[in-house]
Amino acid sequence: MNYRHSMTCYTEGIRPVAPVQWRGLDGMMSVFWDAEGQSGARAYYLSPDPRIVIFFNDVSPHIRMSNREGGFGQHDRPMTRALYVPAGVPLWTNFTSTHRFSHLDLHLHKDRLLRFLSPSVGTSAALAALRRPVEIQDVRVIETLASLVVDEVSNPSKHPVFAESLVGSIVAGLLDIPEHGAEPTNGRLTQAQMKKLISRVNDRPDCRLTVAEMAGTVGLSESWFANVFKQTTGKTPLQWQLGRRIELAQKLLSESDLTVADIAAQLGFSDQAHLTKAFRQIAGETPAAWRRLQQHR
Structure with missing residues (x-):
């Protein structure tokens, strides 16, 4: 040719x-x-x-x-x-x-x-x-x-x-070529796409990406990505991302001596109160209470 x-x-x-x-x-x-x-x-x-x-x-x-x-x-x-x-x-x-x-x-x-x-x-x-x-x-x-x-x-x-x-x-x-049988079905992300997305989020110190950036990572339009992501995970992209940030906050609370305020700043929350509200919503406890529970286990 x-x-x-x-x-x-x-x-x-x-x-x-x-x-x-x-x-x-x-x-x-x-x-x-x-x-x-x-x-x-x-x-x-x-x-x-x-x-x-x-x-x-x-x-x-x-x-x-x-x-x-x-x-x-x-x-x-x-x-x-x-x-x-x-x-x-x-x-x-x-x-x-x-x-x-x-x-x-x-x-x-x-x-x-x-x-x-x-x-x-x-x-x-x-x-x-x-x-x-x-x-x-x-x-x-x-x-x-x-x-x-x-x-x-x-x-x-x-x-x-x-x-x-x-x-x-x-x-x-x-190229991102799915393994045999791994093509998207019923409007869901492939395993390869989820792996790529998780890797991209983990590469950010604060684990924060816009929905547009998340969609671009897996080669989909923003509107289509939001739809298939919810079908795949049961959560919106921002809900899922917030959950990963709270998981990282828990890791820092249990494995470091950082203050709650320092952790909030590191993970891109506006202040300690913002982290505390999000943490309680997902984990059912404040960061300080969760840390105390871990220390007594």
Whole structure:
């Protein structure tokens, strides 16, 4: 399949520090960048095709990303080592400090991905996976595969099918493809989606995400997510999230000497009274009374 990727891209304060390396393959384009972004640098990306970005160094302390225009400060998050961006999903990035980085961009034709995935997982599951964004920090095997792709992009030594098979392995390892029989049924979240959501919430020190951020984590619209989440857990997203924050408060009460006020501040409650009210609603006791009970057991 002859394929030329098309992407709207605006950058400011980012410059390549070495010649860009690229190679066209069957239904995909592989591009390797070695670049530097200045503090305050920013960029915008929008592609009609799916794409994968794999960084070869940790950029999370230096680059923030958002899928909303003007979302920095409210709806942004650290850039991860690898991400899959579905077709038509916009991405804004912002550098908080000067940083040199290298990454592999894989621009992929949707039909090529379907041709690769459908025989193994089915067309329905493949289409669902292509709609779900993925962001991971632990890249391990994927980084090794990406390095091999870069070698074939920079100095082709084998038939193109070798590089194409490497990209296929990256796709299979990165995309959120449900295990056999794990497709959503009756409007419920899959086990993989719940695991991803729990991991995302746990990564936040205060365990707080907006419903929009929770929906984006599993690749669903905010309204549809709220509906299927209630079907899955029996709770609204914010009720469930509050329950996890109270569980963390209980852990801190039993395993640390932090005051109730300190715990309230750490978990993002407005003050001690706010935590006490929420804690009593869920646990049936005030934090102080609950701690005393634990100490006498």
